[in-house]
Amino acid sequence: MNRESKQPLRLAAALSLGLAGSAALAGVGSWTTAGPGGGNVVALVSYEASPTTLWAAGRGGVFRSTSGGTAWTRIEVGLPEALYTNDLVAASGAPVLYLSAGRQVYRSGNGGDLWVPVTPPSSTQTVGQLALRRGDSNALAAATGTELYVSGDGGGSWSAPGGTLSGGANYYAAIHYAADGTLYAGLSDSDPGSFGGAIVVRSTTAGASWAATPAQPTALGGITQIISAPATPLRLYASDGNSVATSANGGTSWSTLALPATGTSCGRITRIAANPAAATGLFVACGARGLIYSADATAASPAWQTYDAANGLSANGTDPAQLSAIAVHANFAATPSLWVGASDGGLLASSNGGTSWTAINTGFQSTNIRALATHPLDTGSGAIFLAGYGDSVTTTRALYRSVDSGSSWTASGAGLNAEQIRSIAIDPTTVDADPLTAENFTVYAAGRSERIPTAAAKDGGLYKSTDAGVTWNTIDSGIALVGGRPDMGTVRTIAADPRSCAAPPASGPCAPGSGGLRTLFAAGGGRPNSGGPGLPYISARIYKSTNAGASWSASDAGLPLSQDLGPPGAFNYAGMGGVVPLVFDPSNTQTLYIGTFITWSPGVAGAAEPTIANGVFKSTDGGASWTHMSNGMPRYGGPASSHWDVLALAINPANPQVIYAGTSNLYGGAATGNVYKTTNGGASWSPASSGIAGQDVRALFIDPADASGDTIYAGTGGDGANPGGVYRSTNGGASWNSISLGLPADSATSLALPRRAAGAAPRILAGTSAGVWDYTAPADGDADGSPTPVENAILGGDGNGDGVQDSTQAGVASLNSSGTFARAAGGSGAVTVAIVPGSCTQLNDVATLGDTLYPPDTLAGAGSHSAWGLAGFSLPGCAGSVVRVTFHGASFGPDWSWRNYGPRVRGDASTFGWYRFAGARRIDGQTWELRVDALRQGNYRNDADDILFVGGPARSDDLLFSDGMQ
Structure with missing residues (x-):
């Protein structure tokens, strides 16, 4: 079933409004969803x-x-x-x-x-x-x-x-x-x-x-x-x-x-x-x-x-x-x-x-998927996928299972006493080597349980299945007791040491069928004691097991205690909110990295800014101790203040000194997310975010099919005016391109890439607040959002007439029109979006959009956009540009004007509507020239380095707009 949203680049032009038909795998080049329903x-x-x-x-x-x-x-x-x-x-x-x-x-x-x-x-x-x-x-x-x-x-x-x-x-x-x-x-x-x-x-x-x-x-x-x-x-x-x-x-x-x-x-x-x-x-x-x-x-x-x-x-x-x-x-x-x-x-x-x-949840898609795991070897239509529901403190279906490669989902909660699941880890040594057969394997899950219906129901939030996620057991022995029950807060990650089988090889991970991994780490929020001297933790933020989860012991030495920010008597503390990602150095799994976030209350009169260590920590002794490693990352305030939160990590298996971190500023006004990169094992970090947009980076995933480790996917959260999405880099984070057509705007909080056959197109799963979304990448060598076969089929492959194939130009994209003219002409209409050579060179997520996806433009007149529809695009890493949009076959006259749909105030989702875009001019009967500035009206986002735009020509007899706004 396909979800279409209202904002421009969450729309795939070929989809119809609402929910379509039955569940199916992802369509090539657009995001679709098969659930799970409910939530x-x-x-x-x-x-x-x-x-x-x-x-x-x-x-x-x-x-x-x-x-x-x-x-x-x-x-x-x-x-x-x-x-x-x-x-x-x-x-x-x-x-x-x-x-x-x-x-x-x-x-x-x-x-x-x-x-x-x-x-x-x-x-x-x-x-x-x-x-x-x-x-x-x-x-x-x-x-x-x-x-x-x-x-x-x-x-x-x-x-x-x-x-x-x-x-x-x-x-x-x-x-x-x-x-x-x-x-x-x-x-x-x-x-x-x-x-x-x-x-x-x-x-x-x-x-x-x-x-x-x-x-x-x-x-x-x-x-x-x-x-x-x-x-x-x-x-x-x-x-x-x-x-x-x-x-x-x-x-x-x-x-x-x-x-x-x-x-x-x-x-x-x-x-x-x-x-x-x-x-x-x-x-x-x-x-x-x-x-x-x-x-x-x-x-x-x-x-x-x-x-x-x-x-x-x-x-x-x-x-x-x-x-x-x-x-x-x-x-x-x-x-x-x-x-x-x-x-x-x-x-x-x-x-x-x-x-x-x-x-009664068929079509009701409100499941907040915060964890994804796919079978590490199977590539057939019967591959098992698992998805975890997050952010719940009431009873829910906390874990969903698909046995048909994501075509359908069912709840899988037998024995699972959890209200939310935030991390899922399949033990790759317990699967068989046949990519087309289903088998029982071991899987671990981590999250949170509540005292529902009574206090005795509370457990430590750690679970294990030995039958591929069908049934579950709680594995919280050794987790500290808080209020009489095992409790380490919300457990946000569980990870297995890939070399901890009984007889590990000389190098590399343990092989499939080698008997099960023994060493696990579970990390979360812990339980601080704000009333104790020195503000100690009752329950640790990291626990380690060396017996496949049978028992656990604290493993967070070196992580900071809470900090009293004052003023005296205000009980105003900054503390480590939790550990989110944990990754191993695959060449030496005694070396681990974690990302952390802090909680505090900014703006308290008389309070100090937080200075507790935050961001990335590293252990070189198997988790026995941790060292702060965030040099070069941004800080919340002054030069000694805490670093931004790190909610995602990915390590390059080909060169473990290279690590990517998703950093987020959740307390500095408008939330922003970035990616930072280290090439020296965390000793220093530098920005690697060009093209990333959204409010925070919640997920990072390195494509295992790229032997260099330079193909990375990032998932960001957002809202209507600053949508998140999924971004891909093929050059080690030097630049990123959006692949977010049709994806909900507050995505994505988790990512997975199912195993694929050699040479097959990558398939991406994204966890969102509306279920699991699925995308198969099309052939699109210039990453502009228009697949190569589409561009090559339009106007001889050269929509802007410059003698160069559009499919080879990152700044030129040609698509079929969404307007009624194109439909009346049997689909022969076409639209070309082209950047005028200058400071910006890359288009992303170019789309043609039907006017029925939006409220009527009452000022220009109902149906005023129907003939040619709208155009949407993003300009990554771009502060301003001139873009020309050509509606081939049109004959725009003086009774046409260009109208935008989006926030009248950049970045403010409460100000959505139609308005006349002052930066547009008609240069001939087919073409409009758009002067777009990231810091002026016309950009969805309140982002000085990323532009998101949607608009189109409207036919109206009344062009006398007093302020250009509806």
């Missing part, structure tokens, strides 16, 4: 007018189902890429949706097919919860933490917050519109100077004035959720996360509900939902118990029904799911359909009122 869920809504129409949002995007959840499609046209949704609400009788993300609210009037930004409630505050009045698609309210806002025109304008609402310690965590028009707000923190310290306030004047409800739910410590019964608006329910209170009279009086008194306690209450047809019926999502329901939750001793793993309501098959969303059929219980979203466990549905549940 993070933030919001889930059932459409009251047609309850089998559902909308869901998570870290992986926004989706819709018209089949009760059996299949999902992506609906994101008009939304920024890498969107982090806070809330999603739907009107009851019209397909009108509102979505909050950051400081922005988006509206769709057609069920999600197109989104448009509305006026932000606040220019400074994040919009949290939204509320929409039942039966009114324009009566909208928003909570932004310290303020409440109300709109009567669907977000066109917002009321100014009342004076008694703001200031002090008030924090509005919940807002709700009852069907009678009363607005209720819940405060998680309340200032006694406002409303007398009340935690529930209401407005009967559409937000013009607010007052505390006559009585307060005194048993609650603050409100995190407040709802009303849809058909009985005076019946309220409120929760503080620990208890639930109810009112039958709009807050005139309150009583506390009696939750189940026997069996497992509810634990943290994450969601409440009313029965639409019965005012006293209530669903409560319990972190430790699953979902409970009572038809009369207001009774003195309610009868509660529990739905948990025994009913199939589980993300991992063992524990009850921790729910983040509940949707109830509008005609419940006559139609006993329920849908829920698990925080990191995907979507589930019940058609019998909760008696049984099934996963």
Whole structure:
């Protein structure tokens, strides 16, 4: 299934909008995905007018189902890429949706097919919860933490917050519109100077004035959720996360509900939902118990029904799911359909009122893949791949397995007591030498488990499988106890010494079938004791095993302790957040390198800057001791401050003195990522980042098929205005080219290259927040994004008419047009993008883009871009350039102008829209000349050395734009 996003170079021109057909391997020259489905869920809504129409949002995007959840499609046209949704609400009788993300609210009037930004409630505050009045698609309210806002025109304008609402310690965590028009707000923190310290306030004047409800739910410590019964608006329910209170009279009086008194306690209450047809019926999502329901939750001793793993309501098959969303059929219980979203466990549905549940994740791609491993020898269609889910602290399907070379994925969690997996290592000595057979092999995984459902469930986050990842055992003997349980924080890497078999050869790694590797290293965050003298660590950051994981011992001597940054009494510490990558010198595996990151709070008044050692450390004694080796890497502040974080390492097997490090500045304003290189085993480092773009470098991988070790892949993270991607260098890091067409913008957090036959094109796997993405490199010798066969087939291979084949020129790319002219002409239209000779020479990710991938350009006119479509490209390592775009066969006249789509403010994803690009001029009937400056409008990124651009000609009778912006 193919995902297309809204931003320019995340689009492959040949793909169609949304999710296409069935899963398949990567198409040559474009990124595709086959899953895994499921993952993070933030919001889930059932459409009251047609309850089998559902909308869901998570870290992986926004989706819709018209089949009760059996299949999902992506609906994101008009939304920024890498969107982090806070809330999603739907009107009851019209397909009108509102979505909050950051400081922005988006509206769709057609069920999600197109989104448009509305006026932000606040220019400074994040919009949290939204509320929409039942039966009114324009009566909208928003909570932004310290303020409440109300709109009567669907977000066109917002009321100014009342004076008694703001200031002090008030924090509005919940807002709700009852069907009678009363607005209720819940405060998680309340200032006694406002409303007398009340935690529930209401407005009967559409937000013009607010007052505390006559009585307060005194048993609650603050409100995190407040709802009303849809058909009985005076019946309220409120929760503080620990208890639930109810009112039958709009807050005139309150009583506390009696939750189940026997069996497992509810634990943290994450969601409440009313029965639409019965005012006293209530669903409560319990972190430790699953979902409970009572038809009369207001009774003195309610009868509660529990739905948990025994009913199939589980993300991992063992524990009850921790729910983040509940949707109830509008005609419940006559139609006993329920849908829920698990925080990191995907979507589930019940058609019998909760008696049984099934996963409904087909097409819902929100799995955050932070670890990848592929069979080290197999090249056939039955090769086994493994993928790990990261960043979860709730139950999830933490590990996925593919037995068909990535065409499909299934959860593989038998015995795996993990909420997240951050590293996977296949023992290459336990595989056979036949590349076309499947066999049991040993694999290790590392991550994190939580105290779910009880404290006894916690383990050290280290796991082993001897049957190729089908079943797992915990291997945490020797990990220090914290709170009575083995705990070294999040384990971010596990690696096996490739020469630690029983009888290693004279040189090089142990051979396949040589009996299993014995020495392992596991590294993570450790557990500091900030209250102890000298700020010691209770649990080490690195552990070593010499018996294949049967036992572990601390191995982090030489790593720094935490640092008190002051001022005195502020308890403001800088500490090593963790060890991420660990690599061995293949010629001498007693030499190891690690990359580390620190955590601290910048901007604390009176605090010192951190100076603890950070970046790269080296051991030459098998991990017994470590030495800081970051000379030449950038620092966070002054000349003695801590070095930037290192989140990725790769060592050249042909010359182990050559190492690449991905450095990231996560505390210096705009996050930036770079690659540094050492040629002397870490003694000194120098930049090797030309062409790299994005916010951080999270993954580095050296292509084993290149005997020189000079072909390297880098994965970077990003957002809509500064997309990450995958970059390739074939010259040892001297320069990098993007290969990111069709890849989600916040990619990539992990990389793998499956084994391939000699001479075969490289295939790349990337872990993203929307699953595993797959790419097979086309023949593209000039790395401009247009494959050589495509360029050679267009206009005799010389689209710019300079007498040189485009396929040999890195600054010239020719492609088929995406406009309706080309389609009407049977695909004969063509577009040539060419750099005018000057300071920049390289094009990357050149694409032609259909206008339907974007919101209508309302200023130029709907359909104004249809005839010729748009062009997108990037200019790596380029501060400014002149680029000519020729639409062959066009006859542009004075009623045409060039319009860009992207951020009006460079690097600001909240400012996306259409605008007239002042740097464009038409030089003839076919060609536009674009003067692009990295530090001016026209570049997506706020990056002085990398340009990302998308735009195209628009036909419009009105060219009198006052400021050139929509």
